[in-house]
Amino acid sequence: MTGATLALSRRAFLSGVAAVAIVPALPSIAAPAAAPAAVAAAEVLPTFVCGTPDAFNWRPYAARTAEEAIGQWLDEQGLYDPEERADADVQAERVSQWDGRSEADIKAADWIKAGLGHCCSRCGGETCADDGAEAVGDEAVCDYCLTFADWVHIGDDAALDELADLIADQGEDEARAALINRGDWEVIPDDLWQRAIRTAEELA
Numbered sequence: 001m002t003g004a005t006l007a008l009s010r011r012a013f014l015s016g017v018a019a020v021a022i023v024p025a026l027p028s029i030a031a032p033a034a035a036p037a038a039v040a041a042a043e044v045l046p047t048f049v050c051g052t053p054d055a056f057n058w059r060p061y062a063a064r065t066a067e068e069a070i071g072q073w074l075d076e077q078g079l080y081d082p083e084e085r086a087d088a089d090v091q092a093e094r095v096s097q098w099d100g101r102s103e104a105d106i107k108a109a110d111w112i113k114a115g116l117g118h119c120c121s122r123c124g125g126e127t128c129a130d131d132g133a134e135a136v137g138d139e140a141v142c143d144y145c146l147t148f149a150d151w152v153h154i155g156d157d158a159a160l161d162e163l164a165d166l167i168a169d170q171g172e173d174e175a176r177a178a179l180i181n182r183g184d185w186e187v188i189p190d191d192l193w194q195r196a197i198r199t200a201e202e203l204a
Helices: 003-025 066-076 082-087 108-113 148-154 156-170 172-182 190-203
Strands: 047-051 059-062 091-094 117-119 126-128 134-136 139-141
Touching (some): 108 117, 108 134, 148 156, 156 172, 156 190
Antiparallel strands (some): 047 059, 047 091, 134 139
């Protein structure tokens, strides 16, 4: 091995060592920042209905407390004076099944399903579940406006009870004639009619 070869090899060796020594000194490249976490879903506040007792001026409000919901109702009524607010006869009731829903999404039928009151979707009269109102589709329908078509829509058991009561009260022939005159006869299945006759006989 010649001196030149030895010098070259030694130079190459030292260069390699220097290169290895430099690597740890190089600035590390920062890893890409983690993607920000998804924005948390908007807080779903409890829903309350507020209004005055025995009046049909109730509205739904999303609020953290009943007091906060009542405050919103008072603001809408234009009651800003502290004494007027304190004297106002307004109440709040929690309706958990409406949480997260906008007022536009709450239909007339939803008030009846919640055991509350609403104006009848057909005649406009004030009604509530305690007075016999029923939820038919999106409608709130008072006892006076309900038809047998509605009872069939509500459910077989409800239709059977109403039909049996009519037959027991008027008799089979007169009940059928009344249903035909009202346009309800065509929506009553034959098996439902036969069961209603048997039920009416049991009630007699």
